[in-house]
Amino acid sequence: MITFEGVNKEYWLNRKRSIKALKNVNFNVNEGEFISIIGPSGSGKSTFLALASLLDKQTSGEIVIDGKKTSHLNDGERTNLRYNLCGFIFQFASLLPALPVIDNIMLPLLLRGEKRSLLEKKAKNILIQVGLTEEHASHLPYQLSGGEQRRVAVARALLKDPPLLFADEPTSALDEDTARDLIHLFHKINDRGTTIIMVTHDKDLAQEGTGLYEIKAGKLTSIMV
Amino acid sequence: MKIAVQLAWKIIKEKRKRAFLLAVSTSVAALLLFTSYFFIHSLNTSMTAIDGRLGADVIVVPSGMGMYAGENVLSSSVSKVYLDEKEVMGKLNNIEDIKEISPQLFLHTISTSCCGTDGDFPVIAFDPANDFTLKSFMPGIQQLEADEVVIGVNAGGDRFLYHYDDEIIKEKVKLFFEPFHVKNILFPTGTSADETIFMRLDKARQLIHNVDALAHISSTDLSAIFINTTPHNELFVKQQIERDISGVDVVLGSGLRSKIEKQMLPLKLLSYVMIVVSLLLTLLQVITLFSALIRERQKEIGMLFALGVLKRHVYQLLLCEAAIVSFIGSSIGVLVSLSVLYDRQTLLYMIFQLPLVFPDLKTTLFISFFTVSTITICTIIAALFPLQSFFSREPYEVVREGES
Ligand SMILES: Nc1ncnc2c1ncn2[C@@H]1O[C@H](COP(=O)(O)OP(=O)(O)O)[C@@H](O)[C@H]1O
Ligand SMILES: [Mg+2]
Numbered sequence: 212m213i214t215f216e217g218v219n220k221e222y223w224l225n226r227k228r229s230i231k232a233l234k235n236v237n238f239n240v241n242e243g244e245f246i247s248i249i250g251p252s253g254s255g256k257s258t259f260l261a262l263a264s265l266l267d268k269q270t271s272g273e274i275v276i277d278g279k280k281t282s283h284l285n286d287g288e289r290t291n292l293r294y295n296l297c298g299f300i301f302q303f304a305s306l307l308p309a310l311p312v313i314d315n316i317m318l319p320l321l322l323r324g325e326k327r328s329l330l331e332k333k334a335k336n337i338l339i340q341v342g343l344t345e346e347h348a349s350h351l352p353y354q355l356s357g358g359e360q361r362r363v364a365v366a367r368a369l370l371k372d373p374p375l376l377f378a379d380e381p382t383s384a385l386d387e388d389t390a391r392d393l394i395h396l397f398h399k400i401n402d403r404g405t406t407i408i409m410v411t412h413d414k415d416l417a418q419e420g421t422g423l424y425e426i427k428a429g430k431l432t433s434i435m436v
Numbered sequence: 437m438k439i440a441v442q443l444a445w446k447i448i449k450e451k452r453k454r455a456f457l458l459a460v461s462t463s464v465a466a467l468l469l470f471t472s473y474f475f476i477h478s479l480n481t482s483m484t485a486i487d488g489r490l491g492a493d494v495i496v497v498p499s500g501m502g503m504y505a506g507e508n509v510l511s512s513s514v515s516k517v518y519l520d521e522k523e524v525m526g527k528l529n530n531i532e533d534i535k536e537i538s539p540q541l542f543l544h545t546i547s548t549s550c551c552g553t554d555g556d557f558p559v560i561a562f563d564p565a566n567d568f569t570l571k572s573f574m575p576g577i578q579q580l581e582a583d584e585v586v587i588g589v590n591a592g593g594d595r596f597l598y599h600y601d602d603e604i605i606k607e608k609v610k611l612f613f614e615p616f617h618v619k620n621i622l623f624p625t626g627t628s629a630d631e632t633i634f635m636r637l638d639k640a641r642q643l644i645h646n647v648d649a650l651a652h653i654s655s656t657d658l659s660a661i662f663i664n665t666t667p668h669n670e671l672f673v674k675q676q677i678e679r680d681i682s683g684v685d686v687v688l689g690s691g692l693r694s695k696i697e698k699q700m701l702p703l704k705l706l707s708y709v710m711i712v713v714s715l716l717l718t719l720l721q722v723i724t725l726f727s728a729l730i731r732e733r734q735k736e737i738g739m740l741f742a743l744g745v746l747k748r749h750v751y752q753l754l755l756c757e758a759a760i761v762s763f764i765g766s767s768i769g770v771l772v773s774l775s776v777l778y779d780r781q782t783l784l785y786m787i788f789q790l791p792l793v794f795p796d797l798k799t800t801l802f803i804s805f806f807t808v809s810t811i812t813i814c815t816i817i818a819a820l821f822p823l824q825s826f827f828s829r830e831p832y833e834v835v836r837e838g839e840s
Contacts, residue, residue: 266742267832286828287746294744303839305739309450314443318740321439322749351450367743 212375212406213263214239218272220258220429232258234429236272240422242374245401246408247417250426256410257302257379259426263408264377265293277374294319298368300378302410305364306352312338313348316367330370337366341396358389365396376400378409382416394419437752444756458725458758459765462811465718466769470807472710474777477795477803479704492538492569492662493670495687496524496677501660518657519684527680528661533673536568536664541657543640544649546611553590559611559633560659561640569662570634573622582639584619585609588630611635612647718811722818726758730822734838741831751823755816762815766808774804 215238223229232255240246250256261267262274265281274281277296281289306315314321316334321327335345341362352360361381368376378397382390394416401407411417423434448455498517521539528537541561548557562570564580571577574586587609607618611633622629644650665673674686730737740750795803826834 261832264742266835267830290741290744290746293742297744299742301739301742301835305735307447307736307739309447310443311446314446318443319743319745321443322740322745322753324439327439 212240212242212244212277213408214275215263215431216273216275218262218269218274220255220262220267221270232429233262233269233431236429236431238263238424238431240406240408242406243401243404244406244422245398245420246422246424247420248408248410248424248426248431249412249414249417252412254426255429256426259431260377260379260408260410264297264299264375265289266299294323294371296373296375298371298373298376300361300364300368300376300381302379302381302383304352304357304360306360306367308352311349311351312343312355312363315352315363316370319367320371334366334370337369338363341366341369342392358385358393361385361393362396365393369400374404374406376405376407378407380410380412382411382413390416440749440752440756441760444753444760448757448760454729455757455761458722458729458761458815459768461721461725462718462762462765462815463767463769463772465714465721465814466766466807466811467773468714468717469711469811470770470773470803471777472707472714473803473807474773474795474800476704476707476711477799479700479707493665493689494663494673494677495689496528496661496663496681497659497685497687499683499685501685516652518653518659519661521656521658524658524661524681524684528663528677531673531676531680533666533669533676534663535666536566538567538569538662539563539637539658540569540660540662541637541640541653542659543643543653544612548609548611555590555631557587557631557633558628559635561635561637563637568664570622570629573629574620576620580619580634580636581617582636582642583614583616584635585611585616586620586622586634587618588622588632590630609633612643612650614643715810715814718814719818722758722762722815723821726819727822730754731838735835736838737826738831738834738836738838741826741834747826750826751820754823755819758815758819759812762812763808766811769811770804770807774800 215236218233218236218238219231220233221229221231236259248256248259258267262269263276265274265276269282272282276292279292281292284292306312307318310318313331313334316337317325317327317330320330335348338345338347343359343362343366347355347359347363352363355363365381376397381397382393385393390413397407397409398419407420409420417423425432425434496519498519501517518541525537525539528534539562543559543561545556545558547555564578567577570586577586580586609616609618616635622634641655644653644655663673670688674688677684677686737750737754740753741747
């Protein structure tokens with residue numbers, strides 16, 4: 212599904228200084244897997260996830276997604292690939308504060324020209340799947356708790372049925388029970404065939420996937436489960 | 437596009453405070469733009485009107501009176517010497533290069549009280565149908581009735597101004613033992629017309645028979661004939677008149693037209709500068725405001741990129757927001773300045789003492805439309821500036837930068 216071949220990522224702080232956030236990363240994930248990635252903060256986990264989901268460009272090396280080499284794609288092609296294949300759940304609050312929950316969930320598809328009337332029912336269904344109610348649909352983000360907001364973000368990622376789901380520390384800032392519920396939800400999604408790559412610092416949660424990797428100072432290593 | 441407008445509208449409604457500042461700045465800009473455009477338009481209309489007759493090209497007066505000939509009315513020092521209409525008009529009509537002929541007859545200077553103003557006012561008769569010397573100082577002067585007069589600002593006109601747009605109050609003045617209604621006042625002309633009372637020539641000729649003080653005037657007498665010629669033929673016409681008609685002085689107009697135009701130029705330039713400056717200010721203001729707004733919302737924007745929304749759709753959404761706010765803001769600005777301008781029309785006449793001709797409804801609508809669309813387009817252009825920094829950037833970069 213996704214393959215990294217000798218991928219490097221370098222952030223330039225100014226003309227002379229740079230940070231090597233990823234160093235010669237080789238990685239492969241197959242369809243239907245649930246990969247967890249752990250590592251200390253600043254080690255390059257978010258960077259790795261951003262590259263894998265085409266949110267950012269590698270400095271060198273090749274990333275192959277769904278059989279397509281991505282290094283030479285232009286901005287529009289990358290955006291379309293991301294739209295069609297990837298769902299992304301951010302580490303932080305990521306909803307548009309001015310729009311109600313239902314609009315937030317449908318936003319990417321609405322802007323692509325899909326009909327609101329066709330989407331609305333599906334969106335409300337997904338809202339229930341992620342453990343919210345139809346009543347939440349008209350709430351504004353600030354009227355929800357942190358855990359509920361995270362669920363809305365999950366619902367937004369799921370609406371277009373992406374084959375790939377990326378989650379960057381989805382349980383950060385959530386209490387233990389809420390975190391457990393969310394991971395439970397991920398497993399349900401994974402059971403339906405969605406490939407999941409999740410960054411976490413919770414070692415226990417990380418054990419539950421089909422694969423576990425660790426990043427240290429930009430180097431990715433597989434940990435046998 | 438429709439969905440972008442819907443979403444943008446939702447966002448604006450929810451974040452009213454954020455939109456407010458942008459709306460205020462666009463409405464101030466619209467107010468400035470509308471007002472200056474409005475004045476320029478008024479000035480231009482007035483100029484065209486003034487052009488029509490401000491200063492005749494050639495003035496024919498009785499022999500010896502040439503030195504007293506005024507630009508658009510008889511000067512007050514007219515004596516009791518007259519031209520004979522029968523003799524003069526026929527010959528003038530035969531001169532090809534004459535475009536317009538407007539005769540005037542000085543009747544008498546009367547001491548009276550007009551609209552509560554006491555003074556000595558020359559009474560002059562003119563022919564409304566053929567007049568080109570006064571018409572631009574008073575819209576509708578052609579419809580002057582026999583029992584109506586028009587007065588200059590200094591002949592009580594300034595008082596009349598206070599109820600200028602009040603149809604019900606009708607001032608009356610008694611002239612030669614007959615009552616007349618004051619139909620209207622002339623805009624200030626800066627000439628002796630400002631002290632004068634005007635009536636119809638045919639009415640005046642009726643009076644001649646009944647009033648002793650006017651008995652010396654015969655029914656074909658005229659005091660002066662104002663003539664407009666085809667362009668650049670003033671001198672030629674003057675020579676022809678001098679050749680064909682004896683017993684008259686022929687005087688050339690002094691080019692009052694170009695003089696006035698020169699006087700108006702700074703005012704016009706000022707208005708144009710105001711327009712340009714107000715547009716530039718709007719642009720700058722909107723760029724500044726929008727840059728701040730965009731910076732504040734950078735994470736949101738990066739997030740949209742990350743969710744696979746095409747950049748152009750993101751821009752569409754944000755530009756819709758800017759356009760809607762700016763449209764509302766500038767519409768309010770236009771409405772405010774419209775209501776002020778029209779509500780205080782009389783006040784403005786008094787302040788400017790200028791023949792401001794207010795635009796008609798169609799033109800006003802056009803100016804409003806022009807203002808609103810200009811400001812809205814400017815806002816969209818201005819909003820593009822801060823957005824343009826995202827053109828070539830990766831979503832992750834935008835999000836991370838917007839986070840901190
Ligand atoms: N946009 C950036 N510019 C400069 N340095 C960056 C940028 N993004 C990340 N880094 C650096 O790259 C390293 C890896 O960051 P990140 O992938 O966010 O780590 P993690 O998610 O594991 O905490 C860190 O040292 C961070 O400071
Ligand atoms: Mg991180």
